[in-house]
Amino acid sequence: DADVTQTPRNRITKTGKRIMLECSQTKGHDRMYWYRQDPGLGLRLIYYSFDVKDINKGEISDGYSVSRQAQAKFSLSLESAIPNQTALYFCATSDWGHYNEQFFGPGTRLTVL
């Protein structure tokens, strides 16, 4: 079984709809991250969480929100989706004790029409 899972893997939605992307991990890591990836651009950090009670904005948090329901679960929400949020979204986890190497989920391809 995969250590970091994301659901859904693909989603097509319309402008203005609320969307939630979910991430679960079995690695026992405290740190979790949400990134988006667009063609020609590097991975950009949306939000990150160092433990259940810790949520931090990343480089591009506007238009997004997150929830850390448990150590193993970190959800990303788009309250009112817009077309420029069309992208590939990755969840990642890391363990402070292992030089913070990040382990990625398989990604969610989101299309906003």
Added chain:
Amino acid sequence: GQNIDQPTEMTATEGAIVQINCTYQTSGFNGLFWYQQHAGEAPTFLSYNVLDGLEEKGRFSSFLSRSKGYSYLLLKELQMKDSASYLCAVMDSNYQLIWGAGTKLIIKP
């Protein structure tokens, strides 16, 4: 501002050697990572450098010069499966990863 630069695309021949360069300017430095990403898939960890010098791991090696803000990833004995994007990322003073846009490596027979 923080910046990671790497070539957009490179082409090499199966069996050959290729070097992918990465230069960086970041707020602090807590290590440099190389990841491999096949099209449509998740990035996977290749190497980590925090001290100057060369780290070798099988066919892949990574070099770091902190004074020059420079790293390279060296791939030897190229195989068709090495066709992928290679992402350079630097951990800054806040222990956040700053990512380059990636280098797409095309391997030709």
